[in-house]
Amino acid sequence: MSSNTLAIDPVERSAIRKATWRLAPFLGLMFFINFLDRTAISFAGPHGLTKDLGLTATQFGFAAGIFFIGYILLEIPSNLALHKFGGRRWLARIMVTWGIVSVLFTWVSGVTELYVLRFLLGIAEAGFFPGAILYLSTWVPARHRANILALFYIAQPMTTVIGAPLASSFIQAHGFFGLEGWRIMFFGVSIPAIVVGIVTWFYLPDSPKDAKWLSAEEKRWLTGELAREDSAKREPHNGSIGAALSSGRVWLLALIYFGMIYGLYALAFFLPTIVSGFEAKFATKFSVFQAGLIIAIPYLPAAIALYLWSRDATKRGVRAWHIGIPALVGAISIPLALYMPTPETTVACITVTACAIFSALPNFWALPGRFLSGAAAAAGIALINTIGNVAGFAAPYVTGAVKDYTGLYQAPMIIVGAFMLLSAVLAFLVGREIRKGGEGTRAYAPLRP
Numbered sequence: 001m002s003s004n005t006l007a008i009d010p011v012e013r014s015a016i017r018k019a020t021w022r023l024a025p026f027l028g029l030m031f032f033i034n035f036l037d038r039t040a041i042s043f044a045g046p047h048g049l050t051k052d053l054g055l056t057a058t059q060f061g062f063a064a065g066i067f068f069i070g071y072i073l074l075e076i077p078s079n080l081a082l083h084k085f086g087g088r089r090w091l092a093r094i095m096v097t098w099g100i101v102s103v104l105f106t107w108v109s110g111v112t113e114l115y116v117l118r119f120l121l122g123i124a125e126a127g128f129f130p131g132a133i134l135y136l137s138t139w140v141p142a143r144h145r146a147n148i149l150a151l152f153y154i155a156q157p158m159t160t161v162i163g164a165p166l167a168s169s170f171i172q173a174h175g176f177f178g179l180e181g182w183r184i185m186f187f188g189v190s191i192p193a194i195v196v197g198i199v200t201w202f203y204l205p206d207s208p209k210d211a212k213w214l215s216a217e218e219k220r221w222l223t224g225e226l227a228r229e230d231s232a233k234r235e236p237h238n239g240s241i242g243a244a245l246s247s248g249r250v251w252l253l254a255l256i257y258f259g260m261i262y263g264l265y266a267l268a269f270f271l272p273t274i275v276s277g278f279e280a281k282f283a284t285k286f287s288v289f290q291a292g293l294i295i296a297i298p299y300l301p302a303a304i305a306l307y308l309w310s311r312d313a314t315k316r317g318v319r320a321w322h323i324g325i326p327a328l329v330g331a332i333s334i335p336l337a338l339y340m341p342t343p344e345t346t347v348a349c350i351t352v353t354a355c356a357i358f359s360a361l362p363n364f365w366a367l368p369g370r371f372l373s374g375a376a377a378a379a380g381i382a383l384i385n386t387i388g389n390v391a392g393f394a395a396p397y398v399t400g401a402v403k404d405y406t407g408l409y410q411a412p413m414i415i416v417g418a419f420m421l422l423s424a425v426l427a428f429l430v431g432r433e434i435r436k437g438g439e440g441t442r443a444y445a446p447l448r449p
Contacts, residue, residue: 047182070119270409334413
């Protein structure tokens with residue numbers, strides 16, 4: 001039996017429970033709004049935006065992907081600013097800023113404006129996701145981190161479960177205030193970012209010692225345990241920003257993350273378009289709302305799979321195969337989806353892909369905090385997310401360009417599978433090093449109290 005399953009001290013149990021349920025759901029709400037705003041273009045594309053602005057698949061893919069150029073440019077500086085100014089202030093600032101930019105999509109009138117706004121949205125959102133990961137990592141010891149990150153990460157698949165029908169409802173309000181449905185959708189999904197950003201300023205404490213909902217004993221335990229963990233990270237790159245950015249461990253994790261994010265965003269940005277293509281391929285007809293429900297189908301099982309897989313990782317300690325097996329399943333299933341003979345089997349295959357991607361991601365993010373702390377953690381986590389989000393630009397752009405060239409989505413989905421296979425292979429290589437007990441792999445070994 002894993003030592004993670006042994007009985008724990010009542011103060012520890014109480015402190016972890018309070019931190020988890022006070023923070024993870026709220027940051028999950030923030031992540032829900034974040035992912036919905038950045039992927040809103042995927043719902044708008046097949047429901048008027050592409051036609052009204054005269055976009056090709058390549059132009060649509062570029063518009064979806066250019067978000068990540070701005071995002072990448074400010075990712076590391078933003079996370080270092082969060083480390084300096086505190087999570088409460090910086091995450092609130094990020095949300096209000098991206099909400100303001102997102103609202104402006106309501107009035108976009110051409111492809112150039114669309115490119116500019118997507119680029120600015122990336123700049124505005126830069127640092128939110130790695131900042132949220134860093135913030136949560138400073139609240140719980142490593143052995144509890146996979147669980148709190150899983151509860152936070154559930155917001156991402158639930159964005160589509162709830163967000164796709166919600167976006168479809170806004171789109172169906174076509175003509176309200178004289179606006180096209182896709183414009184109403186952009187406005188409707190943007191306002192919550194501004195509202196929740198303001199609430200964030202007052203709701204989030206910066207650290208355990210500032211949490212009024214923790215008892216004095218719980219504060220002492222959390223701060224003492226986190227300080228003990230930080231002091232145990234003895235390797236030279238733990239506190240150095242420069243050394244963290246040049247660390248082989250960090251870059252290996254970044255490459256694994258790249259492949260998974262390539263699959264995530266290829267699926268997120270083009271699934272609505274693929275579903276809209278069912279009409280021509282399978283001679284079916286769906287309303288806008290029905291299409292939204294179909295898009296949501298894969299993500300509810302994905303949320304359940306994410307939670308159960310992460311519970312297993314929490315019990316055993318995160319192993320490399322907690323990342324490698326889902327990545328391998330996704331690598332096989334995502335290209336197969338477009339060769340399925342019916343809409344039902346296509347959606348079933350996409351569901352397997354979604355379950356695979358979302359099962360791997362929260363367990364992946366339990367790894368960097370094992371060997372990085374302080375400013376190095378801020379820089380290292382931001383670098384990993386930055387490299388991963390290069391795939392966020394590449395996936396939609398390459399997918400759109402290859403589709404335009406071939407006329408089909410089969411070839412770009414094979415490319416997606418290849419990148420996810422890369423992630424799986426690298427994760428299993430990490431696992432082999434663990435089993436050999438090689439020097440320099442301790443960061444990936446299962447955690448023990």
